[in-house]
Amino acid sequence: MTTMTVAQALMTFLSRQYTVDGDVRVRTIAGTFGIFGHGNIGGIGQALRQLGHEDPHAMPYHQGRNEQAMVHQAAGFARMNRRRSTFAAAASVGPGASNMLTGAALATANRLPVLLLPSDAFATRVADPVLQQLEHPHDTSLQVTDAFRPLSRFFDRVERPEQLFSIALAAMRVLTDPAETGAVTIALPEDVQAELVDVPEEFLAEREWHIRRPLPEPGPLDRAAAAIRQAKEPLIIAGGGVIYSEAEDELRSFAEATGIPVATTQAGGGALDHDHPLNLGGVGATGSAAANRIAASADVIIGIGTRYSDFTTSSRTAFANPDVSFVNLNVAGFDAYKHGSRYPIVADARAGLQGLSGSLGRFRVESVHSRRVETEKANWNAEVDASTAHTDAELPGQPEIIGAVNRATGPRDVVVQAAGSLPGDLQKLWRTRDALGYHVEYAFSCMGYEIAGGLGVRRAIDAAGDDRDVVVMVGDGSYLMLHTELVTAVAEGLKLIVVLIQNHGYASIGHLSETVGAPRFGTWYRKYDADSPEFRTDEVLPVDLAANARSYGIDVVEIEPGAGAGARLTEAVKAARAAETSTLIHINSDPLVYAPEGEGWWDVPAAAASTMADTQAARAAYEDERSTQRPLL
Structure with missing residues (x-):
C-alpha cells in the first residue's frame, strides 16, 4: 500500500495505462491539459506538479486557453491516433467545468475517446454553498458536472476516496472500447481530490488495455x-x-x-x-x-x-x-x-x-x-477541375481557394476543418491522398474546433516523429468563436498552417437560408441599424483579423484582393510549408461562389405558413423534396 492523495493516485494511475492494438503499444493518456482554479489547483494541479518534478515524462502537462479547446485538442489527437491514445483535460469548478460541455458532446458524437476531469463542489458540504456551486432547492445534490451525464459515454463522481479504484478502471474500459468510446467523465469534488487514500500496488502497476477487434460470425x-x-x-x-x-x-x-x-x-x-x-x-x-x-x-x-x-x-x-x-x-x-x-x-x-x-x-x-x-x-473530376481552377476574380470563391491550398500541400499533409460551408465544399473538392489526410469533424460540426483540433493533430504527428504539415482551413465565423489556441501554438512551438477565409459573415447558413425562405437573415457581419434588423447594411465591420492573429505572435501573410489571388495563395502555402513555425494566411473570398452541385438534399424544414412569398415558395420546394424520403420499412 502507498498513501497518496486521490489526485496523486489518479494521475499516477493514468501515467501507467497502455493501449495495445496488434503490434502497436502506446500510452492511453499521452498527457493532461489543465486550467486551474480553487476547485483543482490543490488536487489535480498539485499532483501534476509533483509528478512532473519526479519524472517530467510521467504525465506531461500542457496549458489550455479555453476548456472547450482543451477537449478539442484531445479529440484531434485521438482521431489522428486512430483512437488508440488521447489526452485528459482537467477543469475547475463551475464555469471551468461547464466550458468543457461542448467538447464532451463533440467527442461522444464523433465516437472519439477523451478523458474529462471536471472538478466539483465539496462532497462534505461543510462550506455549502461554495463559490461557483449551483443550488437547486428540489435537489441539492445536482451540480454542474451532472450536465456531463447525457454527453458522456461514461460518467461517475468520486465522492469517497475508496471509490477511485473501480471508477478509474471502468473509465479506462470505455475509453479503449471501439464500440463504446466517447467522452469519459470522472467528476472530482475539490475536497476529495486532496484527501488521502491507501492505494494498492496493483492499482499503480502498468496495465495494458487491448482494443477489441471482433471477428464476424x-x-x-x-x-x-x-x-x-x-x-x-x-x-x-x-x-x-x-x-x-x-x-x-x-x-x-x-x-x-x-x-x-x-x-x-x-x-x-x-x-x-x-x-x-x-x-x-x-x-x-x-x-x-x-x-x-x-x-x-x-x-x-x-x-x-x-x-x-x-x-x-x-x-x-x-x-x-x-x-x-x-x-x-x-x-x-x-x-x-x-x-x-x-x-x-x-x-x-x-x-x-x-x-x-x-x-x-x-x-x-x-x-x-x-x-x-x-x-x-x-x-465529376472534370467539374472539380473547373471549379477549383485559378481565376482572375477580384475575390476568389471558396472552391478556388480550396484548389489553391490543395495544390500546395504534400500528399501526406492533413487538412483540418469542422463547420460552416467548408466541410461540404471540402468533401466535394478536396483530393485526399492519405488515409489520415482528411480530418473534418462533422458529427458535431463544431464552430471553433478547427485551430484546437489542428493542434491535437499536430501533437500526434510530433509524437510519431512524422513530417506532415497540418493545414487548418477556417472561416471568419468559426475563427471568431475560438482562436485563442493560436497562443498555445506559439507557446509550445507547434507548427500549424492556418488559412483564414474571410467572407464577412456565416457563408454556410447564408446559403442554406435561401432555400428555406429566410434569405441571408442574420448571416452578414455588418454595422447594426435599428431600422434594418437583418444586419444587411453596406457597411462592413472594420475588423482586422490578420492583425488579431499577428498580435498572438504568429507569422501572418495577407493575400490582397485582386486578379491572381488564388495563385498567390498557393505560393503562400508552399512558403508556409517550408517554414519552421506557424503561419496564418488571410484571404478574402466571395461567399456567393458555390461548389458544383452534388445532387444531394438535406432536410431543413421551411415554415409551413408565412406572409412572405419567398418563404411560401421555399415550403413548396421542401414538400416536393420531402416526398422522396424513404420510410424505415
Missing part, C-alpha cells in the same frame, strides 16, 4: 455475402470505422476484387485515395454527383464503419431504389442494425472485410455497372 457473414452476390449495382459507403480499424488496404483489395465502387462519409475521407478508379468521392447531402447518382440506383448498400448520419443518407433520400437492401458492417451493433438492415455484421471493419472477401469468392459486378462508375467519376 459465420451466419451473418454468409447471409450478407449471399445478398451481395445477387446485387447488380452495389455501392460501398466507407465511414470512419475503416480509418479507426486501419482497414484501408482491405477496403481497396475488396473493391478491386469485386469492382464495387466506394463512396465515403466525412469521417471516412481518406479511406481510399481520391484518384483510385473506384473512389466516387463523398456521398450524401454534401457529396459528389458521381457518388449520389450511383447511390440513387444502388440495389445493395454495403456500409462499413458508418453511423449513417442524415448528411450521408441525404436525409434518407440518397438510396432511391425501392428494392435497396443494406449490408452493415460495424463494430457497434447500434450502427450495424440501422436502416432496418436484414444483413448486419457486428465486427471490426478490417476483420469483416477479410471475411466478406473470403465468402464472396470470385464475385464481380457486371461490366455495365463498371462502365457507368467510370463515366460518372470522369465527369
Whole structure:
C-alpha cells in the first residue's frame, strides 16, 4: 500500500495505462491539459506538479486557453491516433467545468475517446454553498458536472476516496472500447481530490488495455455475402470505422476484387485515395454527383464503419431504389442494425472485410455497372477541375481557394476543418491522398474546433516523429468563436498552417437560408441599424483579423484582393510549408461562389405558413423534396 492523495493516485494511475492494438503499444493518456482554479489547483494541479518534478515524462502537462479547446485538442489527437491514445483535460469548478460541455458532446458524437476531469463542489458540504456551486432547492445534490451525464459515454463522481479504484478502471474500459468510446467523465469534488487514500500496488502497476477487434460470425457473414452476390449495382459507403480499424488496404483489395465502387462519409475521407478508379468521392447531402447518382440506383448498400448520419443518407433520400437492401458492417451493433438492415455484421471493419472477401469468392459486378462508375467519376473530376481552377476574380470563391491550398500541400499533409460551408465544399473538392489526410469533424460540426483540433493533430504527428504539415482551413465565423489556441501554438512551438477565409459573415447558413425562405437573415457581419434588423447594411465591420492573429505572435501573410489571388495563395502555402513555425494566411473570398452541385438534399424544414412569398415558395420546394424520403420499412 502507498498513501497518496486521490489526485496523486489518479494521475499516477493514468501515467501507467497502455493501449495495445496488434503490434502497436502506446500510452492511453499521452498527457493532461489543465486550467486551474480553487476547485483543482490543490488536487489535480498539485499532483501534476509533483509528478512532473519526479519524472517530467510521467504525465506531461500542457496549458489550455479555453476548456472547450482543451477537449478539442484531445479529440484531434485521438482521431489522428486512430483512437488508440488521447489526452485528459482537467477543469475547475463551475464555469471551468461547464466550458468543457461542448467538447464532451463533440467527442461522444464523433465516437472519439477523451478523458474529462471536471472538478466539483465539496462532497462534505461543510462550506455549502461554495463559490461557483449551483443550488437547486428540489435537489441539492445536482451540480454542474451532472450536465456531463447525457454527453458522456461514461460518467461517475468520486465522492469517497475508496471509490477511485473501480471508477478509474471502468473509465479506462470505455475509453479503449471501439464500440463504446466517447467522452469519459470522472467528476472530482475539490475536497476529495486532496484527501488521502491507501492505494494498492496493483492499482499503480502498468496495465495494458487491448482494443477489441471482433471477428464476424459465420451466419451473418454468409447471409450478407449471399445478398451481395445477387446485387447488380452495389455501392460501398466507407465511414470512419475503416480509418479507426486501419482497414484501408482491405477496403481497396475488396473493391478491386469485386469492382464495387466506394463512396465515403466525412469521417471516412481518406479511406481510399481520391484518384483510385473506384473512389466516387463523398456521398450524401454534401457529396459528389458521381457518388449520389450511383447511390440513387444502388440495389445493395454495403456500409462499413458508418453511423449513417442524415448528411450521408441525404436525409434518407440518397438510396432511391425501392428494392435497396443494406449490408452493415460495424463494430457497434447500434450502427450495424440501422436502416432496418436484414444483413448486419457486428465486427471490426478490417476483420469483416477479410471475411466478406473470403465468402464472396470470385464475385464481380457486371461490366455495365463498371462502365457507368467510370463515366460518372470522369465527369465529376472534370467539374472539380473547373471549379477549383485559378481565376482572375477580384475575390476568389471558396472552391478556388480550396484548389489553391490543395495544390500546395504534400500528399501526406492533413487538412483540418469542422463547420460552416467548408466541410461540404471540402468533401466535394478536396483530393485526399492519405488515409489520415482528411480530418473534418462533422458529427458535431463544431464552430471553433478547427485551430484546437489542428493542434491535437499536430501533437500526434510530433509524437510519431512524422513530417506532415497540418493545414487548418477556417472561416471568419468559426475563427471568431475560438482562436485563442493560436497562443498555445506559439507557446509550445507547434507548427500549424492556418488559412483564414474571410467572407464577412456565416457563408454556410447564408446559403442554406435561401432555400428555406429566410434569405441571408442574420448571416452578414455588418454595422447594426435599428431600422434594418437583418444586419444587411453596406457597411462592413472594420475588423482586422490578420492583425488579431499577428498580435498572438504568429507569422501572418495577407493575400490582397485582386486578379491572381488564388495563385498567390498557393505560393503562400508552399512558403508556409517550408517554414519552421506557424503561419496564418488571410484571404478574402466571395461567399456567393458555390461548389458544383452534388445532387444531394438535406432536410431543413421551411415554415409551413408565412406572409412572405419567398418563404411560401421555399415550403413548396421542401414538400416536393420531402416526398422522396424513404420510410424505415
